[in-house]
Amino acid sequence: MSGSLSGLRVAFLVAGEGIEQVELTRPWQAVERAGGQPELVSVSSGSVQAFHHLDKADTFPVDQIVGDADVEDYAGLVLPGGVANPDALRRVPEAVRFVADFFAAQKPVAAICHAPWTLIEAGVVRGRRLTSYPSLATDLRNAGAEWTDEQVVVDSGLVTSRDPDDLDAFCAKAVEEIAEGRHRSQSRSAPSTDVG
Incomplete structure (x- = not known):
């Protein structure tokens, strides 16, 4: 895994439940191993419920509410999957705006499994x-x-x-892209931040 994230904060955006646990924990560990500081951003305070397929797994404490989170505080964004998680996120205007703002700021975004549903809602996948x-x-x-x-x-x-x-491939590339910093062509399809 190439790239150092020393001193960089990385947002992990999830809904309150329905997160596929391994798609949260494995990238989280990869960010930590690269020296970064992962932070769990969600739609409300407290904790979130992860799943292993359809079975409840562990809960994780929320570090930041998405409505209070600032994209400028983070070097990149990771969107874990799970069917219910991105489906819930795409109905929360603050979450959709947060995703769109990463593209507008030309910052790396990593999305796995069903997470691109949220990217569609943010209007950032065209082209x-x-x-x-x-x-x-x-x-x-x-x-x-x-x-x-x-x-x-x-x-x-x-x-x-x-x-x-x-x-394995997802985590390696996510760390690599976040370590590279801003990507000038990242925002080419991003809308204005007036989402929702």
Whole structure:
């Protein structure tokens, strides 16, 4: 895994429940190993409920409420999957705006599995090449993305992967892109931040 995140804060945005636990914990550990400081950002305070497929797993404490979070405080954004998690996030205007603001700021974003649903809502996938859990392929294409069935896809600071089997490649590329810093072409499809 290349790239040092020493002293850099990385936001992990999740809803209150429905997060696929391994898609949160593995990238989190990768950020820590690279010297970064991961922070759990969610729609409300307290803790969030992770799942292993459909079974409840662990809970995790929230560090920051998304409505109070500032994109300028973070070097990058990680969006874990799980079916319910991104579906809930895309209905929260502050969460959608937070995602869109990372693109407007040209900062790296990494999304795995079902997480690109939130990217669609943020209006940032048109003209971008990415992957996701296969059931999102039609949704992404309809939103203007070029969907491809690959382990990990990197497009100007946007890192995407299909599912937990791709986590090794996803984590390595997420750390690498965040370590590289801003990507000038990251915001090419981003809307204004007046989302929601």
